[in-house]
Amino acid sequence: MPLVHMRDMLQHAHRNRYAVGAFDLVSLEFLEAIMAGAEAARAPVILSLAESHFEYFDFELAMAATVAAARRASVPVAIHLDHGEHFDSAVRGINLGCNGVMIDASHHPLEENIALTRQVVEMAHACGVPVEGELGYVPGVEGEDAERHPGDVVYTSVEDAKRYVDETGVDFLAVSIGTVHGRMKGEPKLDFDRLAEIDAALGIPLVIHGGTGLSDEQFRRLIERGVTKINYYTALADAAGRRMQDNAGNDARSYTDFTRGVRDAIREEVVRCIELWGSAGQADAVLDTAERWEPVEHVILYNVEGLTDEDVEEMMAEGRRVLSKIPGVLRVGTGQAVKEDAQYRFCWLVTFCHPAVIDSYRDHPDHRRFADERFRPYAGGRVSIDYRMIED
Ligand code: 13P
Numbered sequence: 001m002p003l004v005h006m007r008d009m010l011q012h013a014h015r016n017r018y019a020v021g022a023f024d025l026v027s028l029e030f031l032e033a034i035m036a037g038a039e040a041a042r043a044p045v046i047l048s049l050a051e052s053h054f055e056y057f058d059f060e061l062a063m064a065a066t067v068a069a070a071r072r073a074s075v076p077v078a079i080h081l082d083h084g085e086h087f088d089s090a091v092r093g094i095n096l097g098c099n100g101v102m103i104d105a106s107h108h109p110l111e112e113n114i115a116l117t118r119q120v121v122e123m124a125h126a127c128g129v130p131v132e133g134e135l136g137y138v139p140g141v142e143g144e145d146a147e148r149h150p151g152d153v154v155y156t157s158v159e160d161a162k163r164y165v166d167e168t169g170v171d172f173l174a175v176s177i178g179t180v181h182g183r184m185k186g187e188p189k190l191d192f193d194r195l196a197e198i199d200a201a202l203g204i205p206l207v208i209h210g211g212t213g214l215s216d217e218q219f220r221r222l223i224e225r226g227v228t229k230i231n232y233y234t235a236l237a238d239a240a241g242r243r244m245q246d247n248a249g250n251d252a253r254s255y256t257d258f259t260r261g262v263r264d265a266i267r268e269e270v271v272r273c274i275e276l277w278g279s280a281g282q283a284d285a286v287l288d289t290a291e292r293w294e295p296v297e298h299v300i301l302y303n304v305e306g307l308t309d310e311d312v313e314e315m316m317a318e319g320r321r322v323l324s325k326i327p328g329v330l331r332v333g334t335g336q337a338v339k340e341d342a343q344y345r346f347c348w349l350v351t352f353c354h355p356a357v358i359d360s361y362r363d364h365p366d367h368r369r370f371a372d373e374r375f376r377p378y379a380g381g382r383v384s385i386d387y388r389m390i391e392d
Helices: 008-017 029-041 059-071 087-096 108-125 158-168 192-202 216-224 235-251 262-277 282-288 311-324 357-363 365-378
Strands: 020-024 045-050 077-084 098-101 132-134 172-177 206-208 229-234 298-302 331-337 348-350 382-388
Touching: 008 020, 008 077, 008 229, 008 282, 020 029, 020 077, 020 262, 029 059, 029 262, 045 059, 045 348, 059 077, 059 087, 059 365, 077 087, 087 098, 087 229, 087 331, 087 382, 098 235, 108 132, 108 158, 108 365, 132 158, 158 192, 172 229, 192 206, 192 216, 192 282, 192 311, 216 229, 216 262, 229 235, 229 262, 235 262, 262 298, 311 331, 311 348, 311 365
Parallel strands: 020 045, 020 229, 045 077, 077 098, 098 132, 132 172, 172 206, 206 229
Antiparallel strands: 298 348, 298 382, 331 348
């Protein structure tokens, strides 16, 4: 199960001066192609899902496929919420299986950016999940033309970056040094000196958004100066689009005619990037050093006194609704024994994304309230154990 802690994955890249590709996916074809590329190049990889793309796919369904793809991979994988807009977006991403989240409050004034980011960091760290913050402004929307991007680049200043990282506790910082999201117009001018100063001042993995359109030489210079995660989307989408245009020219008529070869086109661009950014061949070294991202099963077996079966069903339904919203809870399962004479008639199976959630869930006010008022008074006879799940 090579889902690994993203902090360890990027620390390895930072120490060894290479960058991991964080490729945004918008369909199953992207997911399969990115994974095929990472497997072929034996590279660690980040599967990114951007909130700005949620109009193209159902986030919950896409996460189920993304988690399945990561779990069956033989290379180390992390799953990242890209450009999370709100606190609740970060919670939702974590509870659906993201093990890294970005909170993008970079369009707010510095104080507000710091306040919101700090709130997300506190919540996410209590779930074991690392956080990427952004400072400065990288204009544009992934997949669109540069001309349509509102506003100019606002460069990240070294002083603000230092203060922002100190006060928020983010694990990775997305910096604005001249890139734009989407298709570039003309040659991007990157401020490498500023990047080197930020790297020296912070010493944490740096992230570049708007990877599309940079030259091989620019990538090399970015990575030499501390960039360890490169966000990349538009070039993949364009490679897919070109393949579909070719198919249209060859008399494609059905959906599968149009999309034939799209996976190959995306995979080729993924492999080109992975090789250029130095992550090719690093999979085994990352697997040797990175903490495995393993869920914990919080198991409670219990009997009730003073409640009818109907009351118990109501209590379970409320528990499923309330407890599943607590950060770090992947699933709340409730059950009743198949056999009447079972030692314990009922169970909770609550899946935490990481062992850190054992404590933060226990102390969460919604859990305390539910447990103290709705559950414990009626469930005197119970056992409660947390299990680290052992999987392949
Ligand atoms: P590009 O679409 O320019 O590659 O940028 C992707 C990105 O930064 C996603 O966060």
